[in-house]
Structure formats: C-alpha cells, structure tokens
Amino acid sequence: MPEKNRFPYGREVQVPKEMEGWEEMYPAHRLFSAERQEWEDANFWYGDKIHAPDPMVPLDEVFHQAWQIALSQHTTRVFCIPPAQGIAHRMLGCYLYITAIAPPSGDVIQAKAEKFGARTFPVFEHYDELWDQWRTRQQGLGRELLALKVPSELPRFVPDFDSATTIPNAGPAQDLIEAFNNAVNIIYRGWQYHFSYLNVTYLSYLMFADVARKLFPGISESAIGKMVAGADVSMFRPEEELCRLARLAHTQPRVAAILKSDRIAARKIESLRELDEGRMWLESMEEIKDPWFYVSCGSGWFHYEGSWINKLDVPFSYIKGYVERLDRGERIERSLSTISDAREKLLGEYRKLIKNDDDRKSFEGAFKNTRTIYRYAEDHLFWVEHWFHTIWFEKMREFGRLFVKQGVLNDVEDFFMFNRLEIPALIEDLATSWALGENIPTLKWADKAAKRKKILEAAAKWSPPPALGVPPDVVAEPFTVMLWGVTTERVQDWLAGVSAKPGDTNELKGFASSAGVVEGKARVLKLLDEIVTLEQDDIMVVPNTNPAWAPVFSKIKAAVTDIGGITSHAAIVCREYGVPSVTGTGTATRTIKTGDWVKVDGDRGIVTIVKRANGHAEPEASIAQHEM
Amino acid sequence: MAYVLGFDQIDKSSLPIVGGKNASLGEMLKAGIRVPPGFAITTESYFELITSAGIAGEIQTILSHVNPDSVPSLDHSSEQIQKLIMQAPMPTPIRRAIAENYEKLCEMCLIDDLPVAVRSSATAEDLPNASFAGQQDTYLWVKGLGDVIAMAQKCWASLFTARAIGYRIKMNFPHDKVLISVGVQKMVRSRTSGVMFTLNPLNGDLSRVVVEGSWGFGEAVVSGAVTPDRFMVDKVVHEINERTISAKEIECIFEPGKGVIHSPVEAERQTLPCMNDQELIELVEIAKRIEDHYGRAMDIEWAIDHDLEFPENVFIVQSRPETVWSQKPKLSVLGNKSGYELLMEKALAQIKLPT
Incomplete structure (x- = not known):
C-alpha cells in the first residue's frame, strides 16, 4: 500500500489474473517500463475518462498514439505556449493514463514566449483564410485515404497482363503492405492537422473565460460558452441535411409514406427505388452522403460505434420523425438567425454591465480574438473525428474482409484486435504465406484475436485506479485544464480517492453546460441504436452526443454525458432547447443505471442519484477494490 | 396642492x-x-x-x-x-x-x-x-x-x-x-417576502441579482430574525448560480387581535425553499426592469402573495437606489490590456495545484 499523499505508481498496480497478457496488445513504448521508472514515478498520471473511458481496443488506440505526438508538438514546438509542455501517455491494464508534463526551465519559457506572440497573433488576423486552407487540406487527405486501394483478395495468380509490352507490377501483396502503411501515414498526418489551431483555440477560450470571470465574478461556464459558441459550424451540417431531405420527401406523398413506415432502412430504399420520385429522392441523398453522412453514432473514437453511412437506420429514423413533424406543421430546422440574435442580445447585456472604459476595450479585444478562432473547436470535430475517422474505420474493414477471405481471421471486426505496429507483421505473415505457395501456415492470429477479446471483457469489469503517482505543483497545459478540468478541487477529489467505480457514488460532477435543475428517470444509452428505448421526459445518460443524436433533445428532460465540455454538441443543443445538462462527468453511463431516479443540476454541474432503480440510494458494494 | x-x-x-x-x-x-x-x-x-x-x-x-x-x-x-x-x-x-x-x-x-x-x-x-x-x-x-x-x-x-x-x-x-x-x-398577504439587490452586495458584481427571502412578511428578513434563503441569479442568462436554503425557524405573520407577530415555522417547512424557480426568475426579471428604469443598481423589497395565482402574486413593495457599490468608482479589473496582451498573459500562466 503506497503512502496516503500519492496514488500507486504504475508499476505497483496489480491487474486481475483474467487480464494476463494485456501488455502484448499495446506497443512497448506506451507501457510503464523499468528503463524510464524515475521519470514515470516523477509524473502524475490520471485515467483519460474523457476519450478512453473503455478498455482500449488495440487498433482504435492509433488515434491516441497519433495525438500524443501531435497535441504535444503544437504546444512545445509550433505555437510554443511558454510554460506548457506536452501530454504523455501510458497504457495500464488496457486503460489509457495521461500526464501533463511540468513546465520547463525559465530560459526555455523565455525562448518560447518570443515565438508564441510572433506565431500566434497573425492567426487571429487571418483566421478565415487559414480555415479555408485547413479544410481544403483536410478534405484532400480524407480523399486520399478514401482512394487507397485495398486488395479484396490475394488471388491464386495475379491477373493476366500483356507480358509483351508491360513489365510485371509489384502485385497485390505489395499493394496490401503499402496500403496499410499509407493509411497509417494518413491518419497520423490527419491528427497533426487536427491540432493545427486547437491548442491556440483552447488557450484563447481559457483567456476569455478568465476575462469574463474577472468582470462578472459569479458567471457560469455555460454563460461564457454561450457568448463564444458558434451555431453555423460544420458539426451541425449533417442534421441540416436531414432536415432538407425530410422537406424534399414531404413534397412527395408516396416518398413520405415510405419514409414514415416502420420498416428498416434497407426495405425503405428498395421501395423507393420502385418509384420515379423515390429514385430522385435517393439520388439527392447519395449526393450529400459524402461528407454529411460520415458522422459517427458515438464520439468517433471507437470502431464499434458505427456511422450513419453504415447504420442507415439511424438517419432514416430521424427523417421519419422530421417528416412527421412537417405533417403536423412544425418547424424542424434550427433557426440560425434566432440563435445568433439571441447570442448578440446576451453579449450586449453583458457588455452593458462593464462600467469601466478600459475594461470595455479589453473585453472587446479578448472577445474578438476568441470568437474569431473558437469555431475551430467545433469545425475540426466534424472533419477529423467524424468524417476522417469514418473513412478510416471503413478502410480498416476492407483489410478485415481480406483477412477473413484469406482465412486468417474469423470476423472482419477482429482486425481491430491488433495494434497498428503489429498489423504490418500480420500483413507480412499473410503475404509471405501467399507468396510461398500452397498451404503455408500463418501464425494463429484468429486465436490471438479471440484471446484479446476475453482480456478486454475482463478489463471492462476491472476498476483501474483513477490516477497514478504524485500530484504535481503546477499545470500549464491548456488541454489538461480545459478538457480534463484539472483544478485544485479535481485533484483533491482524486487524492481523496474518488474513483469511478460503478455504483460506489451517488454524486457526479461535470460541466454546468445548460442551466436548470430537474429530476427524472434515467435512461442510459451506450449507442445510438438504443434511442428507440427512450421515453418522453427521460433523463438521457450517454457517452456523448453529436448531431446524429439531435432529434432526441426535444423529447428529453435533461442530458448527462461522460464526455464533452460546455461547448460540446450536447451542451449547445441543450441550451438551445432549454434542457438542463451536465457534460463531461466521465463515468455517468457506468455509474447511473437505467431506471435510477436522478437529479440533474445544470446550474452547478452536479448529477445526484436520488434513488437507485433497485430501491436504495446507498452505494452498492464496489465490484473490485484497487490499491489506495 | x-x-x-x-x-x-x-x-x-x-x-x-x-x-x-x-x-x-x-x-x-x-x-x-x-x-x-x-x-x-x-x-x-x-x-x-x-x-x-x-x-x-x-x-x-x-x-x-x-x-x-x-x-x-x-x-x-x-x-x-x-x-x-x-x-x-x-x-x-x-x-x-x-x-x-x-x-x-x-x-x-x-x-x-x-x-x-x-x-x-x-x-x-x-x-x-x-x-x-x-x-x-x-x-x-x-x-x-x-x-x-x-x-x-x-x-x-x-x-x-x-x-x-x-x-x-x-x-x-x-x-x-x-x-x-x-x-x-x-396589504399583501405575504406567503414569502424578502429583499433583492441588482448586484452582488458582496463584491459589487453587476451581472448578478441576489435574492433573499423567507416565509411570511419581510420584517423577519429585514430585522435579521431569520437567516433567509439566498439565491444568486445571472442577470443576463437567468441561471441560478447559487441556492442556499436555510432553516427558517421564524416567520412574521398577521394574527387577528394580535397584529403582526413572530411565529415559529413548523419543522417540515423550515428547510423548504421559500419560492419556486418560476417565482425567482419572475423576481429577477422585475428587478432588471426596475434597474433599467432607474438606470442604476437598486435595492428592492418584494412579496409573494398567499392567494393570488402566478405571476399576479409577485409584488414589489419598495425599491431604492443601492448606496454602497454604486458610489465606488469602477476601477479597471483587466488592467487596460489588449486582446493579445491578455492572451500572452494567459499563455504564461501556470495553475498551482495543491501538493
């Protein structure tokens, strides 16, 4: 048992026996290691409940591998936020731990300070042109990934070719090897792009929030968010496209009737194909599918969440709802002008409260900068986590199908059971076996995948410690502050041993994202498919939401999410609908059970389980005890 | 005359x-x-x-x-x-x-x-x-x-x-x-009454309305006979940022023959909020209108009637200019800095954590 003023070190943590072999699933440099013990012990690591609340599937870890480099580099080497360093990772027992590295020496801070202003300030002056460039570049990269050719099989013989006029090409095995390497290069590059302006955006937001709190000491995070949040950002386009398709259908009674029926999407499409106007409607849908249906049904971080393009029942169920609302004469679109008028009114009222002329000028300067760049926080999300990741997952499934076809794996999804550094070995093993001739065995990859699925199941039942090591003195890293909410209070909670075991707490803290206090019955939805179970006035408890979830907000009494700050999609939409919400609780979907009676305090960011569905509000016995 | x-x-x-x-x-x-x-x-x-x-x-x-x-x-x-x-x-x-x-x-x-x-x-x-x-x-x-x-x-x-x-x-x-x-x-038959300020009297923050209220007539609050419920509401977005419900053991009520008396509040009502959110927000909206009308921070006495329906039950009994913060000069809290200077300041900041 470690001392009281610290958490266990990574090397001291024991994982359950059923998880034996978990280390193999992740690259060695991402594990705690004796070689780096001194440095690792000197840092304070905490579980990344925001992006990696579940045990990490090996191939889905690729995004984390990429962001460790990309995020950190933009802070330390690109925009040079003076005292901030990067965020380091370690995998422990299938869970991701991260640490914000302590500030560097004074002369490094000094050198970075000179770069910071020179590099950052021009971004605000030219953001609009830079954003256009950014989007064009990101779209180009996505198209490149989309265009990558993955052989659908390794044929008995390479296709016939005119051996009189052409020299043999490298062949499908080499194509396969290159396709994966290229895909990894592209995803890594995309994650570099992800952070182009995100660090500066978050820093600017934090600056503006400080300014607002100095001027209006009692102001809530949610009110600050309302001042800077944009409504006309890419993340809302998918929903807008659905509204447009619904309007189109509404003008064609036969199309509307099909879309309103209770059949699955595939059947509806069949019926639509039989009608002229149905085919026209389908064409309109096809035209906007890329990019606007490339939206994850979850956060975009996990392959198993799926996206609209491969779960068409999701967008079709929304279209059904929209068409029905149009039948009732309701308005279905968000009114951008109403939203922006409301924001201007709110801003005007706060402005009026500043009575000092100097402060008014400073506020305008701070606001202008933040408002200019803040939309990046919402725009990048669609183009990276949704569109780009959807392309990636689909591409990875193409590899999976090949491995199933070649008899190396049993299931397409098993491809995700191998990390991105192992897959080249997997591919080489297959390519070798194919090249060598007939009946050459590969390693038993399918068995390995099966074993790993068992390890992940065991990991899901295990409660890892919330943090590792000794808490630091100071933090300067903007993501740590903004996304993970590292505050005095939060660290004290961690130190007090507040962990995230299901059932061991009746109170959850998160961001006060949308004001209001309500009580009601909780409905825990892990995946979008489950929204059919949602009843009127439920309190929706979800990992997070995105525009794929939009139509549910008029039905619910409050929303609670694991992931997301005060400008997350759930937060924005809840504020628009006047529905209270607490976001970024980290563990709500595990702590709260469907049927629990919960109180959501959107003013203070607190969710309380008033009465458990099993009849008592007392904490349940915890499933497992960890060291502390 | x-x-x-x-x-x-x-x-x-x-x-x-x-x-x-x-x-x-x-x-x-x-x-x-x-x-x-x-x-x-x-x-x-x-x-x-x-x-x-x-x-x-x-x-x-x-x-x-x-x-x-x-x-x-x-x-x-x-x-x-x-x-x-x-x-x-x-x-x-x-x-x-x-x-x-x-x-x-x-x-x-x-x-x-x-x-x-x-x-x-x-x-x-x-x-x-x-x-x-x-x-x-x-x-x-x-x-x-x-x-x-x-x-x-x-x-x-x-x-x-x-x-x-x-x-x-x-x-x-x-x-x-x-x-x-x-x-x-x-006479308003006060179910609940109290005082509100169109600023936070603790720090002069003009973006808050602070409402204090208790059961019965306002005398109980004004005289300090009870610790009132206290609500702090954002004047712009109407969020209730603080809500302190106190044990209100005494209320001023009218008793025929005796006049207005201090009376003990039954135990189960002591810790109930003395108003609902709808009434609170109505008060805040009225406070804003009064402040706008006078063009200055105000100190307002209000009452919520026992018998009438919302919103007809919410009355303003008195209002006067706030005299403490309104007379202090409004000093700069941001130090006359530009947007970039503020960003640089933030970029250099470190958060001190407890050790």
Missing part, C-alpha cells in the same frame, strides 16, 4: 410632496411594475395638520432647546412633540380625502375595511447619499378609516423619535427640510 394622491397620479418628480417611498411606488407603477395598490397622503396634509392645530411654532421651540448629546433631553423633546402631533385633530378636508381614497381602494379589492400597510415616506429618505432608512415607521394590517388616520398621524409623529432628532442634528440636516408623507397600501 393635493392632500392625497393615488399611486397612479405620482412619479419620481413627486418626491417633495409624497416622499421617497411613495414617489418610487408611483414611478414603478408607471414603469409597469406590479406594486400593491394604494395612495399617498402628501406632505401638504402634514403642513395643514400642524398649521391648523397651531403646533408648528411649538415644535420648533422644543427642537431649538434640544441638547443632542443628552439622551434624556432627546427623549423628553421627542415625547412632547409626538404627543402634540398625535393629539392634533385631523382637518376635515384631509379626513375626507383619505376616506374617499380608502373607500375606493376597498371597492377595488372588494373587501370592506381592507387591511392596509401604513408607512411613512420621508422626503429625505432613500436619497442616494443619505440613508435615513429605518428612521420612520411602518404599520401593517391596519383596518378601517379610523385606524388608517391614527396610523398616519403616528407616522408623522415618528419623524420626531429621539433617534431621528439626534441623527438630523448630528448630520446638520435642518428638521424642517425633512417632511413626511404617508403611504397607504393594500
């Missing part, structure tokens, strides 16, 4: 003849703020009373002999003057004017002998620079013309409490420059 004026006939320009409280009620009514209906007995009536009774000169003589450093001297003069005023016969034209207005109020509320609050409203009271608050009297649950007139005279007499006399002498404020009008207002 009129002896009696309805609240709907007066506004802030009427202050010299109806006093601060009444003028402010008239002004609020004009601004569309819900105040309990009533009327003002003007300072002219007071003049007429002391003139027709022939006691004005006597009062001046007594005052000129007061020794402000001697408590017995202050007490003695106070007693003499108050007796003179109380015993002076109310001139018939004033009595008639009060009777007409009181009857009109009774008819309007469809209640005979309508219970009213009778309050003094001094012309020097509630001025931004001279808080004379608490120096004059309020009488609750007054019923019938006779009692209304008697209480009005008592209000006038209260201009000459020992404390008020001493205070004016000390502040070098001429006695004859402070005149009293009397407000007669329908």
Whole structure:
C-alpha cells in the first residue's frame, strides 16, 4: 500500500489474473517500463475518462498514439505556449493514463514566449483564410485515404497482363503492405492537422473565460460558452441535411409514406427505388452522403460505434420523425438567425454591465480574438473525428474482409484486435504465406484475436485506479485544464480517492453546460441504436452526443454525458432547447443505471442519484477494490 | 396642492410632496411594475395638520432647546412633540380625502375595511447619499378609516423619535427640510417576502441579482430574525448560480387581535425553499426592469402573495437606489490590456495545484 499523499505508481498496480497478457496488445513504448521508472514515478498520471473511458481496443488506440505526438508538438514546438509542455501517455491494464508534463526551465519559457506572440497573433488576423486552407487540406487527405486501394483478395495468380509490352507490377501483396502503411501515414498526418489551431483555440477560450470571470465574478461556464459558441459550424451540417431531405420527401406523398413506415432502412430504399420520385429522392441523398453522412453514432473514437453511412437506420429514423413533424406543421430546422440574435442580445447585456472604459476595450479585444478562432473547436470535430475517422474505420474493414477471405481471421471486426505496429507483421505473415505457395501456415492470429477479446471483457469489469503517482505543483497545459478540468478541487477529489467505480457514488460532477435543475428517470444509452428505448421526459445518460443524436433533445428532460465540455454538441443543443445538462462527468453511463431516479443540476454541474432503480440510494458494494 | 394622491397620479418628480417611498411606488407603477395598490397622503396634509392645530411654532421651540448629546433631553423633546402631533385633530378636508381614497381602494379589492400597510415616506429618505432608512415607521394590517388616520398621524409623529432628532442634528440636516408623507397600501398577504439587490452586495458584481427571502412578511428578513434563503441569479442568462436554503425557524405573520407577530415555522417547512424557480426568475426579471428604469443598481423589497395565482402574486413593495457599490468608482479589473496582451498573459500562466 503506497503512502496516503500519492496514488500507486504504475508499476505497483496489480491487474486481475483474467487480464494476463494485456501488455502484448499495446506497443512497448506506451507501457510503464523499468528503463524510464524515475521519470514515470516523477509524473502524475490520471485515467483519460474523457476519450478512453473503455478498455482500449488495440487498433482504435492509433488515434491516441497519433495525438500524443501531435497535441504535444503544437504546444512545445509550433505555437510554443511558454510554460506548457506536452501530454504523455501510458497504457495500464488496457486503460489509457495521461500526464501533463511540468513546465520547463525559465530560459526555455523565455525562448518560447518570443515565438508564441510572433506565431500566434497573425492567426487571429487571418483566421478565415487559414480555415479555408485547413479544410481544403483536410478534405484532400480524407480523399486520399478514401482512394487507397485495398486488395479484396490475394488471388491464386495475379491477373493476366500483356507480358509483351508491360513489365510485371509489384502485385497485390505489395499493394496490401503499402496500403496499410499509407493509411497509417494518413491518419497520423490527419491528427497533426487536427491540432493545427486547437491548442491556440483552447488557450484563447481559457483567456476569455478568465476575462469574463474577472468582470462578472459569479458567471457560469455555460454563460461564457454561450457568448463564444458558434451555431453555423460544420458539426451541425449533417442534421441540416436531414432536415432538407425530410422537406424534399414531404413534397412527395408516396416518398413520405415510405419514409414514415416502420420498416428498416434497407426495405425503405428498395421501395423507393420502385418509384420515379423515390429514385430522385435517393439520388439527392447519395449526393450529400459524402461528407454529411460520415458522422459517427458515438464520439468517433471507437470502431464499434458505427456511422450513419453504415447504420442507415439511424438517419432514416430521424427523417421519419422530421417528416412527421412537417405533417403536423412544425418547424424542424434550427433557426440560425434566432440563435445568433439571441447570442448578440446576451453579449450586449453583458457588455452593458462593464462600467469601466478600459475594461470595455479589453473585453472587446479578448472577445474578438476568441470568437474569431473558437469555431475551430467545433469545425475540426466534424472533419477529423467524424468524417476522417469514418473513412478510416471503413478502410480498416476492407483489410478485415481480406483477412477473413484469406482465412486468417474469423470476423472482419477482429482486425481491430491488433495494434497498428503489429498489423504490418500480420500483413507480412499473410503475404509471405501467399507468396510461398500452397498451404503455408500463418501464425494463429484468429486465436490471438479471440484471446484479446476475453482480456478486454475482463478489463471492462476491472476498476483501474483513477490516477497514478504524485500530484504535481503546477499545470500549464491548456488541454489538461480545459478538457480534463484539472483544478485544485479535481485533484483533491482524486487524492481523496474518488474513483469511478460503478455504483460506489451517488454524486457526479461535470460541466454546468445548460442551466436548470430537474429530476427524472434515467435512461442510459451506450449507442445510438438504443434511442428507440427512450421515453418522453427521460433523463438521457450517454457517452456523448453529436448531431446524429439531435432529434432526441426535444423529447428529453435533461442530458448527462461522460464526455464533452460546455461547448460540446450536447451542451449547445441543450441550451438551445432549454434542457438542463451536465457534460463531461466521465463515468455517468457506468455509474447511473437505467431506471435510477436522478437529479440533474445544470446550474452547478452536479448529477445526484436520488434513488437507485433497485430501491436504495446507498452505494452498492464496489465490484473490485484497487490499491489506495 | 393635493392632500392625497393615488399611486397612479405620482412619479419620481413627486418626491417633495409624497416622499421617497411613495414617489418610487408611483414611478414603478408607471414603469409597469406590479406594486400593491394604494395612495399617498402628501406632505401638504402634514403642513395643514400642524398649521391648523397651531403646533408648528411649538415644535420648533422644543427642537431649538434640544441638547443632542443628552439622551434624556432627546427623549423628553421627542415625547412632547409626538404627543402634540398625535393629539392634533385631523382637518376635515384631509379626513375626507383619505376616506374617499380608502373607500375606493376597498371597492377595488372588494373587501370592506381592507387591511392596509401604513408607512411613512420621508422626503429625505432613500436619497442616494443619505440613508435615513429605518428612521420612520411602518404599520401593517391596519383596518378601517379610523385606524388608517391614527396610523398616519403616528407616522408623522415618528419623524420626531429621539433617534431621528439626534441623527438630523448630528448630520446638520435642518428638521424642517425633512417632511413626511404617508403611504397607504393594500396589504399583501405575504406567503414569502424578502429583499433583492441588482448586484452582488458582496463584491459589487453587476451581472448578478441576489435574492433573499423567507416565509411570511419581510420584517423577519429585514430585522435579521431569520437567516433567509439566498439565491444568486445571472442577470443576463437567468441561471441560478447559487441556492442556499436555510432553516427558517421564524416567520412574521398577521394574527387577528394580535397584529403582526413572530411565529415559529413548523419543522417540515423550515428547510423548504421559500419560492419556486418560476417565482425567482419572475423576481429577477422585475428587478432588471426596475434597474433599467432607474438606470442604476437598486435595492428592492418584494412579496409573494398567499392567494393570488402566478405571476399576479409577485409584488414589489419598495425599491431604492443601492448606496454602497454604486458610489465606488469602477476601477479597471483587466488592467487596460489588449486582446493579445491578455492572451500572452494567459499563455504564461501556470495553475498551482495543491501538493
């Protein structure tokens, strides 16, 4: 048992026996290691409940591998936020731990300070042109990934070719090897792009929030968010496209009737194909599918969440709802002008409260900068986590199908059971076996995948410690502050041993994202498919939401999410609908059970389980005890 | 000049003849703020009373002999003057004017002998620079013309409490420059009442409305007999940022025969919030309207009626300019920095964590 003023070190943590072999699933440099013990012990690591609340599937870890480099580099080497360093990772027992590295020496801070202003300030002056460039570049990269050719099989013989006029090409095995390497290069590059302006955006937001709190000491995070949040950002386009398709259908009674029926999407499409106007409607849908249906049904971080393009029942169920609302004469679109008028009114009222002329000028300067760049926080999300990741997952499934076809794996999804550094070995093993001739065995990859699925199941039942090591003195890293909410209070909670075991707490803290206090019955939805179970006035408890979830907000009494700050999609939409919400609780979907009676305090960011569905509000016995 | 004026006939320009409280009620009514209906007995009536009774000169003589450093001297003069005023016969034209207005109020509320609050409203009271608050009297649950007139005279007499006399002498404020009008207002049957400020009185933050309330009449809150419930609401987005529900053990209620008494609150009601969110937000919206109307931070007394339906149950009883923060110069909190300077400052900041 470690001392009281610290958490266990990574090397001291024991994982359950059923998880034996978990280390193999992740690259060695991402594990705690004796070689780096001194440095690792000197840092304070905490579980990344925001992006990696579940045990990490090996191939889905690729995004984390990429962001460790990309995020950190933009802070330390690109925009040079003076005292901030990067965020380091370690995998422990299938869970991701991260640490914000302590500030560097004074002369490094000094050198970075000179770069910071020179590099950052021009971004605000030219953001609009830079954003256009950014989007064009990101779209180009996505198209490149989309265009990558993955052989659908390794044929008995390479296709016939005119051996009189052409020299043999490298062949499908080499194509396969290159396709994966290229895909990894592209995803890594995309994650570099992800952070182009995100660090500066978050820093600017934090600056503006400080300014607002100095001027209006009692102001809530949610009110600050309302001042800077944009409504006309890419993340809302998918929903807008659905509204447009619904309007189109509404003008064609036969199309509307099909879309309103209770059949699955595939059947509806069949019926639509039989009608002229149905085919026209389908064409309109096809035209906007890329990019606007490339939206994850979850956060975009996990392959198993799926996206609209491969779960068409999701967008079709929304279209059904929209068409029905149009039948009732309701308005279905968000009114951008109403939203922006409301924001201007709110801003005007706060402005009026500043009575000092100097402060008014400073506020305008701070606001202008933040408002200019803040939309990046919402725009990048669609183009990276949704569109780009959807392309990636689909591409990875193409590899999976090949491995199933070649008899190396049993299931397409098993491809995700191998990390991105192992897959080249997997591919080489297959390519070798194919090249060598007939009946050459590969390693038993399918068995390995099966074993790993068992390890992940065991990991899901295990409660890892919330943090590792000794808490630091100071933090300067903007993501740590903004996304993970590292505050005095939060660290004290961690130190007090507040962990995230299901059932061991009746109170959850998160961001006060949308004001209001309500009580009601909780409905825990892990995946979008489950929204059919949602009843009127439920309190929706979800990992997070995105525009794929939009139509549910008029039905619910409050929303609670694991992931997301005060400008997350759930937060924005809840504020628009006047529905209270607490976001970024980290563990709500595990702590709260469907049927629990919960109180959501959107003013203070607190969710309380008033009465458990099993009849008592007392904490349940915890499933497992960890060291502390 | 009129002896009696309805609240709907007066506004802030009427202050010299109806006093601060009444003028402010008239002004609020004009601004569309819900105040309990009533009327003002003007300072002219007071003049007429002391003139027709022939006691004005006597009062001046007594005052000129007061020794402000001697408590017995202050007490003695106070007693003499108050007796003179109380015993002076109310001139018939004033009595008639009060009777007409009181009857009109009774008819309007469809209640005979309508219970009213009778309050003094001094012309020097509630001025931004001279808080004379608490120096004059309020009488609750007054019923019938006779009692209304008697209480009005008592209000006038209260201009000459020992404390008020001493205070004016000390502040070098001429006695004859402070005149009293009397407000007669329908009694709100307060389920809940209290005070609110259109800024955070702790730090002067203008973006907050702070509401304090408790069960029953506001006297319990104003006098500090209970720790009220306290709500802090964002003035712009109407979020309730702080909500402190206290154990409210005492409430001021009216008991026939006994008047307004302090009464224990039953245990289960003590810790219930004294208002719901809808009522709270209504109060905040009214507070904003009053602040906008006056163009300055305000200190407002309010009540929520027991019987009426929302929102007709929410009344403003009083409002006056906030005097503490409003007089402080608004110093810069951001240090005259540009947007970029602020960003640089933030970029250099580190968060100190507990070790």
